[in-house]
Amino acid sequence: xxxxxxxxxxxxxxxxxxxxxxxxxxxxxxxxxxxxxxxxxxxxxxxxxxxxxxxxxxxxxxxxxxxxxxxxxxxxxxxxxxxxxxxxxxxxxxxxxxxxxxxxxxxxxxxxxxxxxxxxxxxxxxxxxxxxxxxxxxxxxxxxxxxxxxxxxxxxxxxxxxxxxxxxxxxxxxxxxxxxxxxxxxx
Ligand SMILES: [Zn+2]
Numbered sequence: 001x002x003x004x005x006x007x008x009x010x011x012x013x014x015x016x017x018x019x020x021x022x023x024x025x026x027x028x029x030x031x032x033x034x035x036x037x038x039x040x041x042x043x044x045x046x047x048x049x050x051x052x053x054x055x056x057x058x059x060x061x062x063x064x065x066x067x068x069x070x071x072x073x074x075x076x077x078x079x080x081x082x083x084x085x086x087x088x089x090x091x092x093x094x095x096x097x098x099x100x101x102x103x104x105x106x107x108x109x110x111x112x113x114x115x116x117x118x119x120x121x122x123x124x125x126x127x128x129x130x131x132x133x134x135x136x137x138x139x140x141x142x143x144x145x146x147x148x149x150x151x152x153x154x155x156x157x158x159x160x161x162x163x164x165x166x167x168x169x170x171x172x173x174x175x176x177x178x179x180x181x182x183x184x185x186x187x
Contacts, residue, residue, distance in 0.1 A: 044140060064142050066155070073157060074098060075145075078137035087132040093124035095141060099149045108187040109144050147184060154178040 068077045075098045079090040089095075096103045109128060111118055118128045149157050151173040158174045159186065173180040 017053060064138065066143060067150075067157075068138065069144060075141075075157075078134055078141055080134045080137050081134055082131050082133070085129065085131070087128045087130060087137075088121075089126035089128065089137055092120070092126040099145060101149060101161070105148070105187060108145060109148070110140060111141070112187060113140055148149075148187075151175065151178060151180050153180040 004112060005017070026137045067073055076091055076094055078092075078095060080092055081088045092103070092106075096106050099106075103120065107118055107120060110116075110126065110128070114130070114132075116127065116129050118126050121127055144176050145157065148161060149159060151157075151159050151171070154173060154175050154177075156173065156175050156178070159173060160172050162181075164170065164171045169184045169186060170181050171184045
């Protein structure tokens, strides 16, 4: 009887001994799966970067279309005239009124982007040293609107720039249903 008991105990302990081995195998499989998943994630990351780039290109085209061909937004395409090594942004005054921004802010942005020192004449045209065509100015204004005017959520241009107590600038959406606020870089 004693012998039988021992045998049975042995059998049980064998079973117990086998268990951890099984679970080790399982975790090996899990590890491989994790590796495969990680590789997949890396590929997805690369794809994401590619689509991000692609989206940026489409974004630019879409935003330009949206801004300058949409009657409800109503922004005129910038008009540039080159003469005597200087470019005049002829409807600069109209443009900053249409986007409801201070002309000094827009001028500062243009200077920073182009690395120049522009000036505003008596007709409120922006005079820039160098040759720029309407397309260049259009891209510049689009970039400005994207960063400092258009709400990233509802896409309205009915927004304001607000400076808080810690002197941070915020783009604040005036659409009450949206009410988005985003931090904007100082020009
Ligand atoms: Zn909004």
